[in-house]
Amino acid sequence: MSNPTHRTDRIVGVLLLLLSIAYGWTASRFEVGMLSDPVGPKPFPYLIAICTAVASLWLILRPDPDPQWPPVSFWLPLGLVLGSLVAYAYLLVPLGFIVVTTLEMALLAVLFGARWWQGLAAGLAFSLVVYFLFTAGLNVPLPAGKIWGLGR
Amino acid sequence: MDILQALANGFEVALQPVNLLLVFVGCLVGTLIGVLPGIGPISGVALLVPLTFALKLTPESAIILLAGIYYGAMYGGSTTSILLNIPGETSSVVTTLDGNQMARQGRAGAALAISAWGSFIAGTLSVLALMLLGPLLAQWAIRFGPAEYFALMVFGFSTLSALAGKNMAKALLATLFGLLLSTVGQDPQSGMSRFTFGLLQLEDGMDFLVVAIGLFAVSEVLMILQDKAPPAVQATVGRVYLSLKEFTFSLLTILRSSILGFVIGVLPGAGASIASFVAYTVEKRLLGSRARFGQGDIRGVAAPESANNAAAGGAMIPLLTLGLPGSGTTAIMLGALVSLGVTPGPQMFQQHPNVVWGLIASMYVGNAMLLLLNLPLVGLFVRLLAVPSWFLIPAVLAVSFIGVYAVNNNPFDLLLMTVFGLVGYVMRRLDFPLAPVLLGLVLGYLMEVNLRRAMAISNGDVGFLFSSPIAIVLWVLAGLSLFAPTLLSRFVKRGALGDDEI
Incomplete structure (x- = not known):
């Protein structure tokens, strides 16, 4: 499968993985004051970050063939x-x-x-x-x- | 009967002169959008939402206008497929197969007529089904608490990811990207800013219209710029006429495709394009050697055209009863309704009966109006294709600028639109589906709110999300829809799966 014609999706996967890490890290630095609810503003972004990371790993492992780029x-x-x-x-x-x-x-x-x-x-x-x-x-x-x- | 009474009230709303005019305008604009390649129904609806705000339309008038555009576009997309072999919308790609063959054999009139009649019958049937099933589903869903809603949305997103696009990882990533965008701005409960990078303009979050117009309209322009717009072609229509024999010949196909299209339309993520494709394939298999699909068989036009209109009606069910849009277009309608102060969902049938039943009644009116509009005016619509793309496309873009600017009267949104235009272009190139981004953005807020409400009720016990039978069923369905295609593909050959699994 590690054919060079699958490179684009792998690069995109890595970029999205980095995005999910940056996103999760940003969420972890939220300074939460008094909580009005037991969840607070952090967990939902964490959930998204984790799912995005998993999905981008999936893309890295199972990429599509490279698209045709414009000239x-x-x-x-x-x-x-x-x-x-x-x-x-x-x-x-x-x-x-x-x-x-x-x-x-x-x-x-x-x-x-x-x-x-x-x-x-x-x-x-x-x-x-x-x-x-x-x-x-x-x-x-x-x-x-x-x-x-x-x-x- | 209750329904009849409600429907009568609905007709009272739909037959008000303003609303009749809006149905007419919606159908007309929708048909134009459908005919013109380069403007899809999503961009079309997104472009007109600011107008509904500007005109200070009531929620029922606004949704009537937007729905008219939606099914008008379904209707209009077939015309160019048949005459020029250029699908106006993705949902009429299959129509080119037999439709254009018929046109080449000099039967363009019959092809156009069957697509108009097929759409009319399918549209009317799907409105009937919507009317009967909608209230039932709403009654059932009204007992949903936050936990069930959260599970419902997870289910919606997982079927969306399984059905939208060829690569599920990509559809999933698109959905998650939309959810991620929905968290930008002030946190609804604690009021703290999240992911705004200190930009004041992002405090209120990203507006769904700005994202939609960037993602769809601007990226569409970039795609056309590269492929160079198709040359303006003169096409002859002839008389739009269908013999009774041809009509009865196709009637069974129309009925079967309507049912199929409706069911597919109800599923989140499937929608009109898949419906038209599946209906064509099913008919082709069912009729086997008795049909000459691909060589100008009239049923090859009837099947996809009925299915895509039925799907547009089916898509209204989850939108109106659950507040869960299944496609990009319905997501925009949801966003527009929310902006107008109406939250779609099970309570809507009781709290805003005018909106729901007015819409349903207007869909009857609209279907009839489209038939009257389309049969005699096809020739006129086709002549519009002679408008050179160097004027048409910049003009569409200019209107999008107004739409985007009018949201907040802030040029910052135009920058945001440009960014999403580039993102949309790259996503199209890489075969990422775009609609899930919009759904994630529109629904992300509700998803988070419901999660947090559920946690507030249970005092932070995550098990509460899985505590009711309805929620468990939804979680199981969500899991199945995510993993079934992958599991099945191990046993079934890929090619067969594409047709049957959907």
């Missing part, structure tokens, strides 16, 4: 999408929903094969429609953008 050329678009999502979270409040959503949609559209001006136009149109639909129509507040002096 190296996919790392760039993947990184771009994830990076842009992080940027989106940080820029949403300062720049406002319309601006960041337009840019995000334009980027994704390009990654999905559109031309940049198509993506930008579609993104802007959709962001505008959705913004006013939600804020004015449904009373869901969305950030208007601090740097434009629009509060929130």
